């Protein structure tokens with residue numbers, strides 16, 4: 001099975017466990033590599049993100065663990081940069097580029113905050129129209145590399161579907177057209193899209209992001225994938241990986257990308 005994860009949150013942002021607890025769990029699970037990706041600061045989500053002052057001790061702690069556990073596991077210092085975060089002021093081992101908020105009428109609307117907040121913004125700013133919300137989301141998403149040129153991974157490309165199961169919502173043909181257009185635009189950058197099982201571990205979804213139809217579009221564009229658990233809890237570091245691999249294979253992939261000390265490398269799927 002997959003024994004790496006490059007999307008890991010800790011007590012430095014909105015995770016439950018400390019970085020060292022995450023490392024110990026990864027070693028116990030036989031992982032060969034673990035990448036940390038604390039949420040970069042964003043004003044609206046201050047409770048969930050690291051402010052600029054916190055990013056320094058975060059880096060120091062991950063670098064300490066990298067050294068301490070170097071004979072047992074490869075540890076990487078990354079960050080999950082939101083499209084609205086201030087520009088990065090440090091060269092991380094890698095950067096996940098993600099959209100967590102859209103702007104409408106000058107107001108930030110979170111995509112993946114609570115279901116109540118999502119629903120209230122959907123009604124107030126988009127007249128209850130999920131496609132209109134998704135349109136704003138993908139308009140922001142296609143700008144990812146203008147705003148985050150250092151981005152190495154495209155994070156959870158269809159995060160906007162987080163609450164579809166709770167809302168018993170089925171995506172429309174218009175939605176899939178918009179999503180595929182965004183994928184085609186982002187594909188030009190040649191960077192991997194993420195298969196992300198985080199919402200499974202947290203009980204919001206029964207399947208990983210992205211939807212199989214979108215994953216097939218990513219495959220047709222010739223883009224690679226990274227399989228990540230977007231982990232906020234050390235017990236779920238490899239949550240949903242078997243399902244993610246089966247999904248990837250179903251959609252035509254036979255390899256995935258992993259970060260090594262030599263850089264990003266393609267590996268056969270297990």
Ligand SMILES: [Zn+2]
Pocket residue numbers: 080098100155156
């Ligand atoms: Zn995210």
Ligand SMILES: [Zn+2]
Pocket residue numbers: 007009080230
């Ligand atoms: Zn994340």
